[in-house]
Amino acid sequence: MQKYIYFFGNNNTEGSSDMKFILGGKGANLAEMSKIGIPVPPGFTISTEVCRDYNSNNGTIPEGLESEVEDYLKKLEDATGKKFGDESNPLLVSVRSGAAASMPGMMDTILNLGLSETVVSSISQSTGNPRFAWDSYRRFIQMYGNVVENIEHEKFEHIIEEVKSSKGKKEDIEMTAEDWQEVVAEYKKLFQIEKDYEFPDDAKKQLWGAILAVIKSWNNARAETYRRLNHIDESKVFGTAVNVQSMVFGNLGPESGTGVAFTRNPSTGENVSYGEYLMNAQGEDVVAGIRTPKHLDSLKMENEAVYNQLMEIFSILEKHYRDMQDVEFTIENGKLFILQTRNGKRTAPASVKIAVDLVSEGLISEKEALLRVEPDKLDQLLHPTLDQNEKSKFKMIAKGLPASPGAGVGQVVFDAESAVEWKKQGKKVILVRLETSPEDIAGMNAAAGVLTARGGMTSHAAVVARGMGKCCVSGCESISVSEADKKMHVGDLVVLEGDLITLDGSTGEVFLGEVPTTDPELSGYFGTIMEWSDKYKKLGVRTNADTPKDAQVARDFGAKGIGLCRTEHMFFETDRIFAVRQMIVSDTVEQRKSALEKIFPIQKNDFKELFQIMKDFPVKIRLLDPPLHEFLPKTKEDIKELASEIGVSEEKLNEKIEYLHEFNPMMGHRGCRLGVTYPEIFEMQVRAIAEAACEIIKEGSSVTPEIMIPLIGEFNELKWLKDRLVPVIEETIQKFGVEMKYEIGTMIEIPRAALTADKIAEEADFFSFGTNDLTQMTYGFSRDDAGKFLGDYVEKKILPEDPFKTLDIVGVGKLMKMAVDLGRTTKKHLHIGICGEQGGDPATIKFCHEIGLDYVSCSPYRVPIARLSAAQAAIENEKI
Ligand code: PEP
Ligand code: MG
Numbered sequence: 001m002q003k004y005i006y007f008f009g010n011n012n013t014e015g016s017s018d019m020k021f022i023l024g025g026k027g028a029n030l031a032e033m034s035k036i037g038i039p040v041p042p043g044f045t046i047s048t049e050v051c052r053d054y055n056s057n058n059g060t061i062p063e064g065l066e067s068e069v070e071d072y073l074k075k076l077e078d079a080t081g082k083k084f085g086d087e088s089n090p091l092l093v094s095v096r097s098g099a100a101a102s103m104p105g106m107m108d109t110i111l112n113l114g115l116s117e118t119v120v121s122s123i124s125q126s127t128g129n130p131r132f133a134w135d136s137y138r139r140f141i142q143m144y145g146n147v148v149e150n151i152e153h154e155k156f157e158h159i160i161e162e163v164k165s166s167k168g169k170k171e172d173i174e175m176t177a178e179d180w181q182e183v184v185a186e187y188k189k190l191f192q193i194e195k196d197y198e199f200p201d202d203a204k205k206q207l208w209g210a211i212l213a214v215i216k217s218w219n220n221a222r223a224e225t226y227r228r229l230n231h232i233d234e235s236k237v238f239g240t241a242v243n244v245q246s247m248v249f250g251n252l253g254p255e256s257g258t259g260v261a262f263t264r265n266p267s268t269g270e271n272v273s274y275g276e277y278l279m280n281a282q283g284e285d286v287v288a289g290i291r292t293p294k295h296l297d298s299l300k301m302e303n304e305a306v307y308n309q310l311m312e313i314f315s316i317l318e319k320h321y322r323d324m325q326d327v328e329f330t331i332e333n334g335k336l337f338i339l340q341t342r343n344g345k346r347t348a349p350a351s352v353k354i355a356v357d358l359v360s361e362g363l364i365s366e367k368e369a370l371l372r373v374e375p376d377k378l379d380q381l382l383h384p385t386l387d388q389n390e391k392s393k394f395k396m397i398a399k400g401l402p403a404s405p406g407a408g409v410g411q412v413v414f415d416a417e418s419a420v421e422w423k424k425q426g427k428k429v430i431l432v433r434l435e436t437s438p439e440d441i442a443g444m445n446a447a448a449g450v451l452t453a454r455g456g457m458t459s460h461a462a463v464v465a466r467g468m469g470k471c472c473v474s475g476c477e478s479i480s481v482s483e484a485d486k487k488m489h490v491g492d493l494v495v496l497e498g499d500l501i502t503l504d505g506s507t508g509e510v511f512l513g514e515v516p517t518t519d520p521e522l523s524g525y526f527g528t529i530m531e532w533s534d535k536y537k538k539l540g541v542r543t544n545a546d547t548p549k550d551a552q553v554a555r556d557f558g559a560k561g562i563g564l565c566r567t568e569h570m571f572f573e574t575d576r577i578f579a580v581r582q583m584i585v586s587d588t589v590e591q592r593k594s595a596l597e598k599i600f601p602i603q604k605n606d607f608k609e610l611f612q613i614m615k616d617f618p619v620k621i622r623l624l625d626p627p628l629h630e631f632l633p634k635t636k637e638d639i640k641e642l643a644s645e646i647g648v649s650e651e652k653l654n655e656k657i658e659y660l661h662e663f664n665p666m667m668g669h670r671g672c673r674l675g676v677t678y679p680e681i682f683e684m685q686v687r688a689i690a691e692a693a694c695e696i697i698k699e700g701s702s703v704t705p706e707i708m709i710p711l712i713g714e715f716n717e718l719k720w721l722k723d724r725l726v727p728v729i730e731e732t733i734q735k736f737g738v739e740m741k742y743e744i745g746t747m748i749e750i751p752r753a754a755l756t757a758d759k760i761a762e763e764a765d766f767f768s769f770g771t772n773d774l775t776q777m778t779y780g781f782s783r784d785d786a787g788k789f790l791g792d793y794v795e796k797k798i799l800p801e802d803p804f805k806t807l808d809i810v811g812v813g814k815l816m817k818m819a820v821d822l823g824r825t826t827k828k829h830l831h832i833g834i835c836g837e838q839g840g841d842p843a844t845i846k847f848c849h850e851i852g853l854d855y856v857s858c859s860p861y862r863v864p865i866a867r868l869s870a871a872q873a874a875i876e877n878e879k880i
Contacts (some may be wrong), residue, residue, distance in 0.1 A: 003065050004050050005072045008034045008596035009042025009246075010079040017321075022047045024241030026098030029341050036320055038313055038338050042079040043093070043242015044246030046073040046654050048100065051215045051239030059873065061212075069207075072244075080246045085203035088126075090119045092136075092247040095210040097217055097240040106226045107240055108147040109215040111282060112140035112247060116201035117184075124177070132252050134180035139282060141187045141199060144206065148213040151194045159186045173280070176378040184549050201513035207244070214242045226794070245339075247333040251282050252768035257331045258283050261296055263314040268347040268753045269525075273314055275327075280841055283328065283339075306336050310707055315343050324354050325371070334711045352525045357441040366532045367875045373529060375842040375869040379405045381526055382861050383471070383583045386504050394502065394511040394673075397490045399789060400476025402449070403462035405861075407517045408471035414483045416443025419573040430501055432488055434481045435784075436461040437630070438761035441572050444470065449503040451510060453481050454786055460836075464569070466552065471505035471691070475787035479510075492532045530867055537870035539848060540618075540855030543863055544835055545568060551613040558867055562610065563768065563857020564708070564835035567685060570606050571599075577631070582646050584628045585656045589680060603685060607692035618770065620706040620835075621689055622747070623682050627670045630659035642781030654787075666773075666782060669712025671747075672721060679724050690729045694736035704748045706743045710766060713750035722763055740814075747835075748819050751772035757819035767815055768857070771836025771844075777804050778812045794851060804837060807844040817851045826850075833857055842869035849873035 006014040006023060008031040008342040011600035015023045015031030023031060027045030034040045046069070053062045073084050082091035091116040104811070106628045115123075124130035145151040160172075163183050169175060175183075175326035191199045194317065217223060218240045227234060250258030261275025276293035280300065297790055300307040313336075317325045326344035345431075346354065355369035364372070381404060383406030410428035413419050416439065419431045431447035433440060435454040443451050444464055449471040452461045465472030481488045486497040495512075502515040542563035543554030547570075551562060571580045577597055582593035610619055618662060633639050643650040662668035686707060691707045693865050707725070712718050722744055733740050748754055749770030757767070776783045781790070793799040807813055816834075823830045833855040838844040840858030843865055848856050852874070858866050 005068050018669050020100045024098035027241045027378040039667040041246045046242040048239040068514045087118050087122050094242045094245050097214045099240045100237040101232045104225040107152035112136045112141045114203045115140050128179035134177050138183045148209040174813050192752035204755045248330050248337045250330040253332045262344045265320050270352035310517040312390045347378040356525045356528050370871050375865045378865050384517045394513050398478045398510040399508050403474040404472035405506040409514050410448040411498050414486045416440040420445045421444035447871040471504045473508050533867040533871035538874045539870040541866045542857040548609045557863040559863045562619040565621045576602050604692045611696045623710040625671050625710040627665045672717045675721050686728050690732035697738045704741045710747045712746040713752040718763045750777045754815040756821035757822035757827045761823040766831040769834040771838045806841045845869035
């Protein structure tokens with residue numbers, strides 16, 4: 001017979017803390033605590049396998065479970081010296097959920113089970129405390145009615161309020177035994193009306209009702225949402241266990257009480273316990289906010305012996321679990337019991353401080369400390385964030401994709417020029433657009449945050465905002481933006497230019513009004529975690545940066561070089577867009593070359609600045625990538641203005657725009673294809689890079705430019721371009737008379753490039769995976785439109801995650817691994833990195849480590865996250 005149940009308490013404990021997949025976190029820790037001598041009321045845990053079987057067998061419990069429950073009830077009776085369902089010496093139990101992954105408050109709990117009117121009378125007599133007995137009974141009916149039979153909580157609360165007001169009473173504490181008895185009578189009437197049967201007196205019937213309800217609560221909507229939001233993998237953590245535990249009572253009188261405490265402060269990480277409790281109360285009174293709980297410190301005054309015992313237990317638990325604990329306790333007539341312990345949830349600053357402190361206290365190693373900090377959470381330390389206490393006071397009007405974290409507060413503007421203008425006047429603005437185009441870059445830079453109705457996590461707005469460390473909410477489909485009327489609608493609400501809104505880039509929430517923010521603190525603890533990360537990681541960490549400002553921020557965050565400089569972003573700056581447009585509308589090579597000559601010195605200067613900031617580190621510069629029409633004006637007025645500026649007729653300009661129009665620009669005339677058609681563009685860029693580098697070398701610094709050619713899918717593309725670009729570089733080196741090493745390599749972002757990577761490696765000095773395009777083209781998901789439906793895919797569990805955010809290891813990852821292996825069959829030490837957005841995602845970084853990449857490159861604000869993730873990857877791989 002399969003074993004489904006495990007006992008804990010009274011020297012008969014069968015489980016332990018390493019059995020959490022079978023016993024759930026709560027069950028495993030109850031067993032562990034019993035073993036190490038912590039006072040835990042005895043009980044038993046029905047394993048998570050029962051929940052799994054129940055769900056896969058259309059709601060039937062496995063054979064043999066009923067008789068096993070009988071056996072364990074008997075054991076529990078022996079352990080407590082009480083009898084389940086007995087009138088004179090009743091055993092009362094709690095029935096609680098608890099899965100392997102902590103899901104606080106998401107599933108159900110029932111306390112005081114085993115009560116009936118006759119049992120209540122006998123408890124009234126034996127305790128001499130009828131008030132306690134009736135209070136416990138009404139709580140039980142309420143929880144049972146709500147959890148097992150889905151009777152709304154409010155209906156019970158309403159009855160309490162009616163009885164209270166009929167007696168002229170305000171607080172629960174004023175209620176007498178008779179008052180609670182009256183409530184019980186009303187509760188039972190409600191139960192009969194709602195469910196058409198009488199509230200069960202039979203303890204076994206109650207127990208099975210509760211066990212099944214707890215099992216079913218695994219699939220309630222709250223729990224499902226929680227698992228989705230917290231990325232709990234249901235194939236690993238399947239189902240809840242059910243803990244049946246003998247009751248101890250915190251509501252037995254003034255010497256009894258109940259509380260919840262953290263062994264360290266979960267908000268700051270300070271090594272001081274932090275908790276709340278209530279005397280003469282049961283667990284839900286503390287959390288439900290009906291009575292204001294007291295701070296743990298006052299327990300010292302109220303009962304010093306219990307307080308000291310509790311502190312000693314905290315210390316034992318911390319040493320045993322080697323982490324900060326979140327503990328539930330109950331005091332029954334002056335005797336302390338621990339009902340639960342688990343690793344406590346904590347804020348990012350607390351997690352960093354606690355990890356470092358535990359190392360200094362000798363409880364954990366540096367490597368363990370690194371594994372204790374969630375990389376994604378570091379984001380909270382790097383950007384100003386919304387004050388969580390204040391946030392709930394404001395109206396949330398919409399929710400989009402959390403495209404770039406941080407907080408953005410400001411007045412709404414609907415175009416980039418106004419953003420720049422208002423910023424000059426000293427105002428803080430939020431740029432709201434239907435979608436952003438590269439032309440909006442100055443406006444985005446001026447804004448405190450960016451909100452777009454369209455576009456996914458890798459849309460232009462999102463990529464650029466992340467690069468700038470600017471808060472951005474994209475793909476916010478519930479807003480409709482009318483840029484011309486300077487208005488946006490959210491349902492019935494109209495938001496006008498100048499209205500104040502707040503964005504939470506970490507959650508995608510949009511609030512009306514100005515929500516207060518708190519500034520980041522890059523404390524010494526954070527620095528220590530970063531230092532340890534660098535000690536253990538194997539992957540290099542570079543940054544994607546197009547401007548000196550981004551490069552500086554990234555270097556300050558610890559980036560060791562640039563993995564991607566998108567040169568097109570430099571083309572949009574106001575001082576050069578005119579020449580760029582002139583180049584695009586040129587009819588002849590000569591005209592184009594003369595326009596390019598104007599751009600050349602500016603580009604060269606850009607590169608010089610980047611080389612200077614990244615001194616001694618490698619800098620990878622990618623040649624022009626987007627289709628040319630992206631640089632042309634779109635509105636009638638702008639076309640008119642440009643035509644007169646560059647001295648061509650409007651008609652001719654319109655013809656050119658028409659000619660450049662593409663049905664599918666993402667797969668059109670872009671990347672290396674532009675270089676094939678207009679080699680002079682790439683030649684100008686390469687000359688600017690080479691001259692900038694030569695000048696830096698002449699000034700005495702070292703630099704190795706790495707020139708990256710985008711969108712290669714065929715060996716001949718790379719060969720043809722290299723044949724034209726290498727002579728330009730060589731000529732420049734000769735002209736300057738310096739020694740300069742350089743590399744020419746390619747992005748791997750088209751599936752065909754991955755499939756033919758062995759051939760491409762013959763001409764490439766390096767590979768860099770462009771996983772934005774590689775994902776787009778592997779899945780056939782347009783990266784600019786997928787935001788519209790990927791949310792549904794994730795919600796409906798068709799995909800586990802948005803593949804533009806975290807790499808699709810199964811498919812896109814397979815192509816990457818193939819390209820790495822093929823590339824290195826041609827060149828054993830081929831240098832390989834990643835520069836798509838996923839390069840800053842912890843799960844992706846771990847995969848990159850495993851397939852042997854040399855580095856990851858990500859937006860500046862993700863550099864610390866990447867450093868920690870890379871260290872975790874190295875440490876986890878050591879363990880295997
Ligand atoms: C990519 O495709 O992953 C990439 C880095 O290039 P871009 O996002 O500029 O297309
Ligand atoms: Mg790309």
